[in-house]
Amino acid sequence: MKVSDLIKPLVAIGCVIFLLCYLIEKPNTLEDYSSYISYAVSAVVVLFIVYERWLWRFIPWKRPPVLKKRYDGIIYYVENQEAKTKHIDVFIKQSLLTTMIRTRTDINESYSITASIEQEYGNHILNYIYVTNPDASVLKSNPIQHGACRMVLEKDTHLVEGKYWTTSQTIGDIHWQEHAE
Numbered sequence: 001m002k003v004s005d006l007i008k009p010l011v012a013i014g015c016v017i018f019l020l021c022y023l024i025e026k027p028n029t030l031e032d033y034s035s036y037i038s039y040a041v042s043a044v045v046v047l048f049i050v051y052e053r054w055l056w057r058f059i060p061w062k063r064p065p066v067l068k069k070r071y072d073g074i075i076y077y078v079e080n081q082e083a084k085t086k087h088i089d090v091f092i093k094q095s096l097l098t099t100m101i102r103t104r105t106d107i108n109e110s111y112s113i114t115a116s117i118e119q120e121y122g123n124h125i126l127n128y129i130y131v132t133n134p135d136a137s138v139l140k141s142n143p144i145q146h147g148a149c150r151m152v153l154e155k156d157t158h159l160v161e162g163k164y165w166t167t168s169q170t171i172g173d174i175h176w177q178e179h180a181e
Contacts, residue, residue, distance in 0.1 A: 003097065005062055010048060014040040056096040064117040065124050065153045067092045067099070070179035071160065075105070077172035090176050101128055101149075107138045110147070117153065124153040126162070149174065 021036040056063050071090035076083070086105055093100040101112040115128035128149050134142045151162030151174070160176040 006048065006051075010044050013047060014044045017043050052096045063096065065155065065157050067094050067126075067153075067157050067160075068178045069093075071176035072179050073103075073174055073176040075164070075172050075174050077170060088174070089179075099126065099128070101130065103130075107135050107142060109133045113146075126151040126153055126160070132166075143168075151176070 017040040018036050021039055025032075027033050027036060051059075057066050069092055071092070073088040073090050075086045075088050077086070078084070089104040091102045091104075099112070099115040099117060101115060103110045110130045110132045112128045112130045115126065117124055117126050119125070126149070128151075130147050130149070132142075132145050132147065134144060145167045147164055147166035149162055149164045151160050153160060158178040162174050163171065164174055165171040
């Protein structure tokens with residue numbers, strides 16, 4: 001979703017609030033009109049903040065898939081021509097307009113720099129770019145690098161699958177499963 005998708009509904013709500021103020025007490029001066037406008041603008045700003053942070057999860061109007069706060073994952077990759085796997089913990093912070101991803105393996109942590117959920121041919125896709133923050137003990141063999149992920153989001157986001165690639169020319173598959181509390 002984009003901010004531009006919210007402009008028309010927010011303007012309409014602001015007009016309704018202004019109209020309600022007008023009907024409750026007819027304005028007599030220019031100052032009354034400006035105070036009604038400020039009430040409407042303030043209400044729209046508060047409503048926007050509340051909707052963008054929390055309400056969007058419950059109101060299914062033009063919203064992206066709601067991701068879980070935590071996933072347990074597996075990375076499938078090739079190292080020295082040998083197929084390997086590694087466990088990964090995934091932590092998500094999501095609002096209507098932002099998504100932040102933090103991951104943790106046994107030797108590395110990464111943070112998303114940018115992330116977006118887009119529609120491609122009827123599917124929702126989470127694309128994000130990240131930077132790694134390796135533990136000091138492995139920094140020489142596993143230096144800081146940038147990477148990107150493309151995760152396919154089904155309607156039920158309990159299981160998410162995708163691919164990743166990094167600036168050190170590594171690629172692999174990732175599978176996330178909702179963390180069992």
